[in-house]
Amino acid sequence: MSYKELFIGFTRSGLLGYGGGPSAIPLIRYEAVERFKWMTDDEFAEVLALGNALPGPIATKMAAYIGYKVKGKMGALIAILAQVVPTVVALIALLSTLYAMGESRIIKGMIAAVGPVIGMMLAVMGYQFLKKGWIGLGMTTNIVMLVISFLALELLDIHPAIMIVVFIAYAFIKTYFSTNKPDTKRSVS
Incomplete structure (x- = not known):
């Protein structure tokens, strides 16, 4: 495993995770579990649970943990930078374009079309976790x-971290x- 793979994996998930941390989670899972095989599905589920329980952006916390697991402190730093910096640059470029063309029907349609894609990605990941839970x-x-x-979450409005x-x-x-x-079996002497 190389620093280059860490950089590529987290750059890809950071740039393509349109909509924030929750939309990047399935992409991070794909890179960490399926593409580069840095961890198993069970390990990823544990990292996701831990990341959800801690304050701050989920994608950055997951990048830090996975990067550290793969390549130590330098791996954590590279994974965080790969997750954040390309996104910041892309965000600045995108916002400049959106402000210039904000009233365009094409731009509004593109933004509206992304929502169902993110919803489907989260639904597929949720189904995979449900299936693992069903088995386990x-x-x-x-x-x-x-x-x-x-x-607890919908009716009692309990914070997800508490759950x-x-x-x-x-x-x-x-x-x-x-x-x-x-040991309930006792040896008879």
């Missing part, structure tokens, strides 16, 4: 967690007790 947690636990998440921490704690406790079960 089982159908009943997965459905219960989906219902609890929906109720992430609660589910991480649940996973930790469940894993701890399932791997540290007392």
